[in-house]
Amino acid sequence: MKSRPQALLFGETVKRIHCLGVGGMGMAPLAIYMAESGYEVSGQDDALRDEVRDVLLRHGVKLEPLPERCDLVAISSAIKPDHSEMAAVTASKCRLVKRGELLAEVARGKKLVAICGSHGKTTTAAMLIDALRRLDFPADYVLGALFADESVAPAACTGSDWLVAEVDESDGTIDGFNPEISLIVNLDWDHTDHYATAEAMIGTFDSLVARTTGAVLTSKECELSEQLSSETNSSKERLTFGRGGDFAGQVDSKSEGIQKLKLGGRFELKAARVRAIGEFNARNALGALATAQIMGATLCEETLASFIGVRRRQSVLSDEGGIRIIEDYAHHPNEVGSLLLSLREALAEGGRLITVFQPHRFSRTAQFKHEFVTALSPADVVFLREVYSAGESPVEGGTSTDLLAACQSAAPELAVRLVNGNADELFALLDDTVRAGDTVAFVGAGSIDEAAHEWTRRGKLKRWDAFVESVKPQLSDDTLIKREEPLANKTTMRVGGAARIYAEPASRDELQLLVKAAQAEGVEVRFLGRGSNLIIADAGVDALVISLTKPQWSEFTVTGEGQVRVGAGLRLKNLCGLAAKAGLVGFEFLEGIPGNVGGALRMNAGAMGGWMFDIVEEVELMTLDGEIRTVPKADMHVAYRCCEELLDAIAIGAVLSPSSSADTESVGRQIDVYRKKRQESQPREPSAGCIFKNPEGGSAGQLIDEAGLKGERVGGAEVSLVHGNFVVNRDKASGSDVVNLVRKVRSSILNSKGIALEPEAQLWGQRWEDVL
C-alpha cells in the first residue's frame, strides 16, 4: 500500500533515496519497503540478479545511477569505501547511512518486532510474516530474503503500527534498534571480523534486551542465550521457547515435508503443522508462533501448514527424474551440519547426498575450518568451490584449499574434491556423478545459488528437449508438439506463462505414446480442456500439457439405444446445439459453460440445478500408464466439482443419456431461458468462472458480496461487480495479480466470517496451498 512518506528521516525532509548495493538481500527488501511507503527510491548494484531486478522494478524501485537530486543514500555493508560509486556519493554531499541505520530510523515510532540472533532468523521471520499474512493480522514487514513464492513481496507497508523485521548483528547497526518484541532465535559466535570474542557478541545482545520495551523471547536450548543478562524492568517479559520453555513444543510426527508439533506451556494451541523439515525448523516455528501469539494473533493448527518457504532455505529446485536438487544459504558450520543431517535423514533408500559447498568469507573459513569438516561429514560426496570473499581479502588458512587439507587429514573417508574452475567443470562432474535416488545440495551464502539454478535449468531443458526429440519421430504430421507454448490465450482468464511442452495428439495411439513416454521420463502431464476453470502462473507450467482440440476428439453420435457418444474435446456449447437439433432433452443446463466434455467431466460441471454426472452413463479414460478403460458411472467417485478417477487420468470420451426427447424448438427455448439468466448474473470480462466452491449450505459469492469485496483490485485483476465469486481480468492482469487477489479475498472472508473458502478454479504452475 502506498502511503505518504514520513516527513522526516534523520531529522530531515526526505523524498528521494538511493540505495547502493540494492541487489543484496538486506537492501532489496528495504528499498521495496521505502518505495511502498511512498518515497522515490532508486538503486544500483554491480551484480544484480534477474529475480531481484524483477521484484525491485515490480515494486517501483528505479534501477539507475545516483540521481542528481537525492536526499539520502543508503549503502549495503558489501559496499567498501573504495567502491567506484562512493566518489560520486561523496561529491553529492548527500547524507550517507548504512542499511541497518535506515531500517532502525524507519522502525522508530513503530512497534518493532526484531527477529535476530545467529541461525535461522530469515526463516523464522518468514514464518512469522507468513502466519500473520494468512491470519490477516496487519503488520508491515521487511524480510532479509525473497519468499520462495515470488508473488509474495519481501517487504510490505500496510500502514499498521507493527513492523516485523530481521535485525542483523554483523555490522554493529543493531545498536540503533529499540524493539517492542525481540525474538533472539539463538546465539552462536560468528562474524569474527566484527566480534573478536563470543562475549563481545553477547554484550551486544544484552544491550538489545535492555532496550526492548515489551517481550524478549530466547531459545531454551541455546547455551549462549542462557548467558544473556536476566536484567528486566517491570514492563518487560523475559520468555523462552523450545522443548521445555514458556512456549513449549516438540516434534510429534513427520510426513511428506510437514512436521506436526505438539505444543504446551503458554501456547493457546495444542498442536501446529509446519511445512518445513528438520529439528531447527521446528524451533524456528516455535519462535514464530510464540511471537505471533504475543502480538495478539489468534493462531490455528494450520497457520504454518502451507508455509511458503524462503528462497535459498532448503529450497527444492527440482524433484524430477529421481534426483532432488536443494539449495540452502547455510554458511556457519552449525547451519551446514544441521542441514546436511536433516537431508541425510530424508534420503531415498540407496540414495546419496552430494554436496556442493561454497564457504562464505575467508575469516569464517579460517576460524571454523575444523568445525566445517564435521559439518560436511553427513555427505557422501563433497564438491568444494572457492571461498566467496564477500569483499574480504584472503586470510591465512582460510581458503578452500586449506579446508580441503583439513578434511583430508581429519576425515580421510570423506570424498571431497576441490572444484574451483568454472561452472562448466562443476556441471560436468555433477553430470558424471549424480544418479537417480540422489539428493544434490548446493550450500553457501555466496554465489553458489547461481550454479544451483543453472545446473537445474540445464537438467530440465535437457530432459524436455530429449523428451520432444524422442517422441517427435513417432508422431504423425497431424499431431502438434511444441516447446514453450504460451497458455494465456488458451484460457478464458488470459493470464500466465507457457507450457514447457505442449501437444495436440491426433489419435488415441499418439495420445498413448505421449503419456507413456512422459511416465517413463518422469515428465509431469497435465490435461487442458478449454481452460475455462484455470489460472496459469506467470512462470508457466513445468509439464507436458495435452489438449484434445483436434476435431477427431469432438465426436457426437446418437447410438441405436438413444444414448449419445461424445468425445472429450467436444465443446459444451456444441453438445447443447447438436442435442437440441437431435431433439434430445436434458443437456440444456450446460449452455453457457465455456468448457468441453473432458473438463466438464473432471470438474463435474453444474448449473441451473443440473450436474454433468446426472447425464453420464460411462466414461472412457486413459490412465497415465496409457491404459484405456471404460468406467461405468456407478464405479466412479464423484463429488461437488470433482471426479476422483480423472485426477490422474484423461477423459477421452463418454456415453451420455438424455432424459427424454422433444422437438428442437422447445429444447432451444429452454436453452434461451438459461442463456438469458446467465447473461444477467455473470460478468462479460475474461474470468475463470467461480473462483471458490460454495461452502456447505452457503454461497461463496454472497459471502464475498456481504464482506464488501466486490470491486476489490490487485493490479489488473478485480472482484467482479456483477458476481462476487468471479475474479475478472479487467486490465492486462498477470497471473500473480489474480492469485494475490484470490488470497486477499480468502483471508478477508476467513477473518470476518471464520470460513476458509476452498478454491474451485485450478491453479497451474503454483499450488493453492502454497500461495493462499
Ligand SMILES: Cc1cc2nc3c(=O)[nH]c(=O)nc-3n(C[C@H](O)[C@H](O)[C@H](O)COP(=O)(O)OP(=O)(O)OC[C@H]3O[C@@H](n4cnc5c(N)ncnc54)[C@H](O)[C@@H]3O)c2cc1C
Ligand atoms: C464465464 C464462465 C462461466 C462458467 N460457468 C460455470 C457453471 O455454470 N458451472 C460450472 O460448473 N462451471 C462453470 N465455469 C467453469 C468451467 O467452465 C467449468 O469448470 C468447465 O467444466 C471446465 O472445462 P474446461 O474444458 O474449460 O476445463 P479446463 O479449465 O481446461 O480444466 C479444468 C480441469 O479439468 C481438467 N481436464 C480438462 N480436460 C480434461 C480431460 N479430458 N480429462 C481429465 N481432466 C481434464 C484440467 O486438467 C483441469 O484440472 C464457468 C467458467 C466461465 C469462464
